[in-house]
Amino acid sequence: MSDKKNPKDHGIEHYQHLDLDTDVSEQLKDVYSNWADSYDDDNDNKLKTVSQPNTVQLLMRHCTAKEIEILDVGCGTGIVGQYLKANGFTHFDGTDPSQEMMEHARSRGYTNLLKLVPGNPLPVEDNAYDATLCVGVFTHGHLGVEGFLELIRVTKPDGLVCFTVNEGVWESGEFETAIDRHSKAGDWEVLEMTKQDYMVNEGIQAWYVAARVKQ
Ligand SMILES: C[S@@+](CC[C@H](N)C(=O)[O-])C[C@H]1O[C@@H](n2cnc3c(N)ncnc32)[C@H](O)[C@@H]1O
Numbered sequence: 547m548s549d550k551k552n553p554k555d556h557g558i559e560h561y562q563h564l565d566l567d568t569d570v571s572e573q574l575k576d577v578y579s580n581w582a583d584s585y586d587d588d589n590d591n592k593l594k595t596v597s598q599p600n601t602v603q604l605l606m607r608h609c610t611a612k613e614i615e616i617l618d619v620g621c622g623t624g625i626v627g628q629y630l631k632a633n634g635f636t637h638f639d640g641t642d643p644s645q646e647m648m649e650h651a652r653s654r655g656y657t658n659l660l661k662l663v664p665g666n667p668l669p670v671e672d673n674a675y676d677a678t679l680c681v682g683v684f685t686h687g688h689l690g691v692e693g694f695l696e697l698i699r700v701t702k703p704d705g706l707v708c709f710t711v712n713e714g715v716w717e718s719g720e721f722e723t724a725i726d727r728h729s730k731a732g733d734w735e736v737l738e739m740t741k742q743d744y745m746v747n748e749g750i751q752a753w754y755v756a757a758r759v760k761q
Contacts, residue, residue: 729757
């Protein structure tokens with residue numbers, strides 16, 4: 547209860563007020579360990595976040611096979627997994643720095659849930675997945691464009707990378723420039739890049755990007 551009295555201590559209000567001059571990953575650890583139990587309710591009812599179904603739809607526009615191996619980076623409580631399962635996907639793993647968030651993902655069909663350490667390589671092998679998703683993580687203080695290299699590394703050649711970028715960090719984080727740089731370097735080919743609803747009740751949109759990893 548007391549966590550919720552100060553809005554800065556809870557959920558979206560907190561991470562929009564992160565102190566970017568100090569260790570943000572430590573602050574996020576507290577944010578998500580406090581938020582884990584009420585995250586899904588906030589997602590559905592308070593924020594009306596639509597990034598998870600939208601990203602699964604994005605994946606399905608570029609991949610019809612359902613037996614593919616998928617990694618959900620920053621899986622949190624596993625809402626993306628819930629939509630993957632509902633749409634017939636059978637093999638997906640999740641990874642996240644918050645053990646408290648991932649506890650909620652256990653019942654959502656993930657084969658493996660792996661803890662990651664921000665700033666370290668993802669805890670998976672090179673070229674391991676047919677598709678890598680990253681939803682709600684390229685946002686204030688969480689992960690910047692340096693994250694693209696890891697998404698590309700763990701995705702098989704010809705595999706898909708699908709992610710969202712909160713419009714609030716799109717310019718300041720130089721996302722478009724970095725996406726273009728990876729295209730010019732031959733790392734991926736962008737298949738789709740559109741701005742759509744993200745947190746409907748907050749009036750916040752995100753960029754939704756699908757890219758095919760090159761050989
Ligand atoms: C807004 S939540 C999104 C969770 C889930 N993908 C969803 O759409 O519901 C952001 C998640 O990113 C995780 N996270 C924070 N920093 C991260 C990083 N550097 N790399 C990957 N995930 C991170 C948090 O622990 C949290 O679970």
